[in-house]
Structures are given as C-alpha cells and as structure tokens.
Amino acid sequence: MKAAIRNQYGGPEVITIEEVPTPSPKKGEVLIRVHATTINRTDGGILRGKPYLIRAFSGLSRPKKRTPGTDFAGVVESIGANVAQWKVGDRVMGLSDQGDTASQAEYLVVPASFHMIGIPESISFQNAVASLEGAHYALNFLNKFSLKPGDQVLINGGTGAIGSAAIQLAKAAGLHVTATSSTEYIDKVKSLGADEVIDYTKDDITSQDTVYVHVFDAVGKRTFFECRRILKPDGIYISTELGPNWQNIWLALVTPLLGGRKVIFPVPVDIPNTLETMRHHLESGAFSPLIDRSYSLAEIREGYTYVESGQKKGNVILELDTER
Ligand SMILES: NC(=O)c1ccc[n+]([C@@H]2O[C@H](COP(=O)([O-])OP(=O)(O)OC[C@H]3O[C@@H](n4cnc5c(N)ncnc54)[C@H](OP(=O)(O)O)[C@@H]3O)[C@@H](O)[C@H]2O)c1
Structure with a gap:
C-alpha cells in the first residue's frame, strides 16, 4: 500500500x-x-x-x-x-x-x-x-460555556475548521451567533447559520458596542485583554491558542479567583461524545461541514x-x- x-x-x-x-x-x-x-x-x-x-x-x-x-x-x-x-x-x-x-x-x-x-x-x-477534527475542538470548547438558548456568542474566525463547526453547533444549541470573516466569505459564513457576520478586515471586533456572554476565539487571534470590553461582566473567553507567553493558561488559573470575566482553557477529552454528536447532527442535517x-x-x-x-x-x- x-x-x-x-x-x-x-x-x-x-x-x-x-x-x-x-x-x-x-x-x-x-x-x-x-x-x-x-x-x-x-x-x-x-x-x-x-x-x-x-x-x-x-x-x-x-x-x-x-x-x-x-x-x-x-x-x-x-x-x-x-x-x-x-x-x-x-x-x-x-x-x-x-x-x-x-x-x-x-x-x-x-x-x-x-x-x-x-x-x-x-x-x-x-x-x-x-466533521471530526474541527468539530471535536468546537464541541469540546463550546461545552465549557454554560450555553443558554438566546445567549450572544462571538465566534472569531468563522471560516476556520473549528470556527465553521462552532457556528453550526452554537446555532444547534439555540445561541445567537455573531461570527467574523474576511470580506469574500461573508455569505459563506451566513450560510453556515451565523445571525451576524463582522468583516474583520474592515471592523475591529473589540471596539464594537455589542457585548457577549461568550467570546470564542476559534483562530486564537485576539487576546482576553483585547476582548474584555466586549464581554459581559460575568462573560467567558475561550481561545484555541495559548496566547502570547502562554497567557491563556495562567489566566485560566487566575481569573476564576478574581471573579468577573473569566478565561477557560479547555483540554478537549471526550471523543466518544464528539463521534455520537456529529453522527447525530450529520444524520439530522443540522451539520454540514x-x-x-x-x-x-x-x-x-x-x-x-x-x-x-x-x-x-x-x-x-x-x-x-x-x-x-
Ligand atoms: N487548542 C487545541 O487543542 C487546538 C487544536 C487544533 C487547532 N488549534 C488551533 O486552532 C486554530 C484554528 O484552527 P483551524 O483549523 O480551525 O483554523 P484554520 O482552518 O487554519 O483557520 C484559518 C481561518 O482563519 C481565518 N482568519 C485568519 N486570520 C483571522 C483573523 N485575524 N480573524 C478572523 N479570522 C481569521 C482565515 O480566513 P482568511 O484567510 O479569509 O482571513 C482562515 O479561513 C489554529 O490556530 C490552530 O493552531 C488548537
């Protein structure tokens, strides 16, 4: 072979x-x-x-x-x-x-x-x-937020493998999804189910007026400190990257002790749940990679x-x- x-x-x-x-x-x-x-x-x-x-x-x-x-x-x-x-x-x-x-x-x-x-x-x-690798991270990162239908989530990097899966999984959980994209792919990201799309090449996501319950940086491009002002006072930030100087690890240790906005740095572990969930979503038509x-x-x-x-x-x- x-x-x-x-x-x-x-x-x-x-x-x-x-x-x-x-x-x-x-x-x-x-x-x-x-x-x-x-x-x-x-x-x-x-x-x-x-x-x-x-x-x-x-x-x-x-x-x-x-x-x-x-x-x-x-x-x-x-x-x-x-x-x-x-x-x-x-x-x-x-x-x-x-x-x-x-x-x-x-x-x-x-x-x-x-x-x-x-x-x-x-x-x-x-x-x-x-529907496996990107969706696995999307699912195992999203399920660290306590998701409530109607919550506003910002998914940075809606065109990535993780981001494009996260949009669909967050919609399936009933969230209001805002995602980012470059100009050319705005319609594609909308077609994945995003309620709103921000063109990150034109608008700075961290200086908008909307505040989110959850910020999921699916491409690891914006830090917690940059996103603080668009997070609700008890909002949660998760990134797929370690961040400068691996800051997302120590922020995940320190921010829960301080109260207020929090960083979580999840270790995705539950592959059997990913497989079951993704098969279910593929079968029902709720997910299309x-x-x-x-x-x-x-x-x-x-x-x-x-x-x-x-x-x-x-x-x-x-x-x-x-x-x-
Ligand atoms: N923590 C973990 O366990 C784990 C596991 C796997 C991957 N990762 C990390 O997760 C990240 C995402 O992986 P992936 O496979 O989903 O990514 P990917 O498919 O490589 O995503 C790249 C996408 O991000 C978009 N993008 C680039 N810069 C951006 C920005 N500043 N704002 C918004 N979108 C931007 C690009 O679109 P344009 O070209 O149109 O800008 C491109 O479509 C990577 O950094 C990877 O290393 C982490």
Missing part, C-alpha cells in the same frame, strides 16, 4: 510517499481501507513537533509514528479474531485528537475499541471526515503547505482512493 512517511520533525518537505506492506489485523484489531482523511492544524503541529510540549507524547527527538494523520473515513476491510463490534464492509469514521492515527495511508490497523463510529448511509466519506479543497496522496506536501498558510476555509481533505 502507499503511505505518507516522515522520519523526522520538519515542514511538508520531510514527507515522502512510500510503498509499504499492508498491515494485517491481529486479534482484537480491524483493518480499515481509508477513503478520506483531513490535513488539519493538529497534523501540522505534529509534523513540526511544535509547540515542543507535544513531543512529550509524539516522540522527543523524532516522531513515534512515521505516518501522520488524525482522523479517517473508510470501510472495514478485514477483522482479526475476537472482534464483535465491527464487520467487513462497515463504513466508519474515527478520530484521535493527538495526531497519532497514522491515517494518511491507504490502509490502517486500529484496535476494535478505537474511537470510531458508523457513518450515516447518506453521508459521503469526505463529509464524514470533515465546510470543505475547502481536496488533495491526492501524491499532492500531500502541497496540502500541508496550504493548511500551514492559515488561510484554509474549513477543512482540507486528503483523498486516498483517487488512484483506484
């Missing part, structure tokens, strides 16, 4: 496509034919081993996993002994939020207990896989370069079945 391989940390240039033996499932394992995976910001971080903190689990001097990948959508190709929950032909989607899934390959072996779930019949592999573009395995370096540009709109798909 063909697989993306890298033996060291670095930029997209460290990835090569190699012919490697197709793995076979042992007892309790499942072989998946991967049809689609995403190239996402988690993969970008794991590729470079940055921030250095992540090397504590991804490998100190070199990556533990030679094949990158976070998520997958595919079909169960074969199963090992003692696997009761999956059968050959099942369409499945799965995720690990540590970028250690090794899914940027044509085949993948995982334990039968891996975080994966059946894909609803009407949903394509591309739409399934684009924003997909930017697709790359073949041969084009993977270009894919990573684009994702690292910080300009992707929603999700970038790596197609694993284009050459069949």
